[in-house]
Amino acid sequence: MKYRKKRGEEREMDMTPMIDIVFQLIIFFIVTINLEKDKLKPIELAPSPEGPAIEKKDPRMVVITVDKKGEISIGSVGLSAIQLQGVMQNAVNLHGFGIPVLVRGDRKTLHAKVRLVMDACASVGIWKIKFAAMKEKVTPPA
Amino acid sequence: MTPMIDVVFQLLVFFIFTLKPQDIIAELNVNRPAPDSRPPPKDQPQDLVSITIGPRVIDVNGVVYSMARLERKLxxxxxxxxxxxxxxxxxLDSRHEKLVGVLDVCAKAGLTNLSVFTL
Structure with a gap:
């Protein structure tokens, strides 16, 4: 591409780079906003500096969240104790009794609420449960 | 070279924004006995260690323990x-963090055979 210098006449500004950047920003925000949606419910885990860190994630792992108010959810779907039992029954039918279950309980939630989750698991034959706890906090509190 | 440098900068900015540091999550394994299983017999054998977590205090076989003392005992x-x-x-009215705290102390001691009951 040749650039010609026209004297006495102003060159028109090239808009292409600006449009490029605007498109990049649009794409960036579309992608990152979708990422935010998949996040787990924000809860405050109780600290456990000595607990073993989760090494490898089992794709079958069922992650059950119990928030501060005691509401139970899997992913972003809220469930009642009865619904949870149905979900766990399905999980056991699919993968057997050895399916790993991780309970993320908020540190302030009462044991009575966590108990509902444990009972739902026990009633379908899952005896082994993992509790999630904060080993090392990196991200600043929201 | 300019387009390549542009792309590299774009990638750099993209990764700086998207890669957030991840918290390290610990997992504490417990057993949950069946809810309909027979209640444990009253005359518990002496070698059984039973930690009761109340809303305020933690006791072991009926004796109130502080967390530091519990840790030494375990x-x-x-x-x-x-x-x-x-x-x-x-x-029922104890906070979940108390349970996690006790499980953490057990994990520190290396104890693995833990069962959680609800009173």
Missing amino acids: QRLASFSKTQSILIKCT
Whole structure:
């Protein structure tokens, strides 16, 4: 591409780079906003500096969240104790009794609420449960 | 070279924004006995360690323990046997963090045979 210098006449500004950047920003925000949606419910885990860190994630792992108010959810779907039992029954039918279950309980939630989750698991034959706890906090509190 | 440098900068900015540091999550394994199983017999054998977590205090076989003392006791216990079975009983109105705190102390001592009951 040749650039010609026209004297006495102003060159028109090239808009292409600006449009490029605007498109990049649009794409960036579309992608990152979708990422935010998949996040787990924000809860405050109780600290456990000595607990073993989760090494490898089992794709079958069922992650059950119990928030501060005691509401139970899997992913972003809220469930009642009865619904949870149905979900766990399905999980056991699919993968057997050895399916790993991780309970993320908020540190302030009462044991009575966590108990509902444990009972739902026990009633379908899952005896082994993992509790999630904060080993090392990196991200600043929201 | 300019387009390549542009792309590299774009990638750099993209990764700086998207890669957030991840918290390290610990997992504490417990057993949950069946809810309909027979209640434990009243005359518990002496070698059974039963930790009761109340809304305020933690007691072991009926004696109130502080967290530091509990930790020493469990360390001593673990020096005999790491597979010693430990019953952790939680009252309904205790906070979840208390249970996690006790499980953390057990994990530190290396005890693995933990069962959680609800009172």
